[in-house]
Amino acid sequence: MIKFTTACAIRRSKTLIVLMAAVFGMFTLINNYTDYTAYYVYVGDILSMTNTEGNESRRYRAVTSKLFHHRFYWTIITLETIFTLCCLVGTYQLYRNINATHKEFRSAKKMAIVGLTTAITIYYVMYIIILNEWFDMEYSTNRNAFDWARSNLEYMFPALIYLSLDNDN
Template sequence: MKNFTTVCAVRRSKVLIVLLAGLFGLMTLVNNFTDYTAYSDYIGQIISMSNTEGNESRRYRAITSTMFHHRFYWAIITLETIFTFSCLIGTYQLYRKLDASRNEFHEAKKFGIAGFTTAIFVYQTLYIIILNEWFDLEYSAQRNAFEWARNNIEYMFLGLIYLLVAKDN
C-alpha cells in the first residue's frame, strides 16, 4: 500500500460495505435453499393469512394457492440472487479499481449500485408493501419478518448513499 490516505480509507470502506451486503445475500440464499420448505411454508402462511390475528375484515386478500406461494417465494429468491451477485461482482470491480482514477473508481460502482437497489426493491416491495401491507405480515402469530426486512432496507439504503455520496477522489 502506497500512502494510506483518507481517500484510500474511504475507497476501502466502500469495498467492505458492498462486500458485507453481498455476504448477507449469500447467507440468505444458503438459508433459502438449505431450508426451502420452512421458508416456503412461512411465505405461504403469510400469503394465505393463515396465522395472522385481528384482521378478519381483510381476509379476502388471502391467496391459498400453493403454486402461487412457491412462485412468489421464487421471485424473492431470484431477486435476492440478483442483488447478491451484483454486490459480489461490485465488490470485485471496486477492489480492482482501488488505485485507479476518480472516474474509473466511480464507474466501478455500477454493480454495487444495482445490488443495493435490487435489495431495497426486494425488501421494500415484496416484504413491506406486499407481505406486510397487503397480507398483514406484522400481525403474524408465529414470527414476524417486518423488522428484519426494515433493517435490511436501512442497511442497503445507507450503503447505497455512502457508495454514492462520500468523497472518494
C-alpha cells in the same frame, strides 16, 4: 508506494460495505436453498393469512394457491440471487479499481449500486409493502419478518447512499 489518504480509506470502506452486503446475501441464499420447505411454508402462511389476527375485513386478500406461493417465493429468491451476484461482482470491481483514477473508481460502482438497489427492492417492496401491508404480516402471531426486513433496509439504504457519494477522489 501508495500514500494512504482519506480517499483511500473511503474507497476501502465502500468496498467492504458492499462485500458485507454480498456475504449477507450469500448466507440468505444458502438458507433459502438448503431449507426451502421451511421458508416456503413461512411465505405461504403469510400469503394465506392463516396466522394473522384481527383482520377479518381484509381476509379477501389471502392467496391460498400453492403455485402462487412457490412463484412468489421464487421471485424473492431470484431477486436475492441478483442482489448477491451484483454485490459480489461490484465488490470485485471496486477492489480492482481501488487505486485507480477517480473516474475509473466511480465507474466501478455500477454493479454494486444495482445490487444494493435490488436488495432495497426485495426488502421494501416484497416484505414491507406486499407481505406486511397487503397480507398483514405484522398481525401474524408467529410469522412476522417486519423487523428483519426493516433492519436489512437500515443497512442497504445508507450503504447505497454512501457508495453513491462522490467523496472518494
